[in-house]
Amino acid sequence: MAIAVMALVGLFIAFYLLAHALGWTGSLLCGLGDCERVQQSRYSSIGPVPVAAVGVAGYAVMLVTSVLGIQPGYRESRAVSWLLLIGGTVGFGFSLYLTYLEGAVIHAWCQWCVASAVLMTLIFLTSLPETRRLRRA
């Protein structure tokens, strides 16, 4: 349940950044850090795909999987546990990499990216008990 709520918050953050990258919004609301510098850096997209789009996809997968995991027929599903664990780990790793880029390469912080990284870390930590469930099964 906690993963679903965090994934939904993350989904909106990623969607806001994606809307900005696509020109649907004006400047980012940015009380802390230098969001524009981060968003304008060459690391803000992977080829033609904005990093925010990767975030939207990742959070959407986590949201759907976690909501599915609390449905009566899927509570003991190994596939759901695997998906949550893999998604949490990949998301956490990707967030670590993006946070490293902000701090060590771009030398600017974006409050939305930091919030997303914190959420991904929490999602990762919350998904860890799935390993126990998998071992039990």
Place this chain on the structure above:
Amino acid sequence: MASRGERRRKSRDSNGSDMTRFYWVLGIVAVLGLGLVGYQVAAHRAGGAATQPVDLKGLDDPAALMRAAQGITKGSPDAPVTIIEFGDYECPACGEFTLQIQPQVEKAYVATGRAKLVFYDYPLVSIHAGSFIAARAARCANDQDRFWQFHSELYRKQNDWVAKANPISAFVGYAKSLGMDGGAFQHCLESDRHADVVTADMRLAQQLGLNSTPTIMVGLAKGMPRRLGEDFSFKAVKALVDQVLAEADSAKANGAKADTAAAGGR
């Protein structure tokens, strides 16, 4: 002691209320998120930056069009020759002209007071999605007396901002790096300021039958300027400017002769 059946029923009831609470939390987060992001998008669409030509009335009248269109001038206003460029910020050839040829033209003619440069916007909006807002951005830079620096910067960084769906942040970054007031620049850009002048410039180019950028024209204060062909090299520009200058000198000499003759006849 509760029976197994009662315990199961209680557990089912508590699971049911947990799920209800969970869906409520999820729903509230969804409404808040949609509201915040939706508001940002709607606010941008309602009062955001003008990125396309605006509807201007009365420009079918050539005199009104000439008044509405405004070029940006560099050099002495008294220079006998005017070198006009109609340019588009997404056009690579315009970038080459600005960054490679224009400095030579400035050194040879503008610095010596023999010619002035006038730049008119001709954003080819049907093929260049960001060229209109780029033209507006340059006009916003002009509000802070940095037009020509920003103009060159747009061409220098053309490959960076053209790839972006939303180049506003990049433009604000360039403005700040050129020492402008970023807030004032952004405020100008995220409005419809100068959209009328850029549109009028476009309409003028269309009225003149121009269909490509850069279009370079060289002329005197009076009369129709002459258009440079497809060769934008400094050699070609120099040949045309020298020709127009020679004509200006010859017209001046003829005028002086006529004055002398008229004075002698009296």
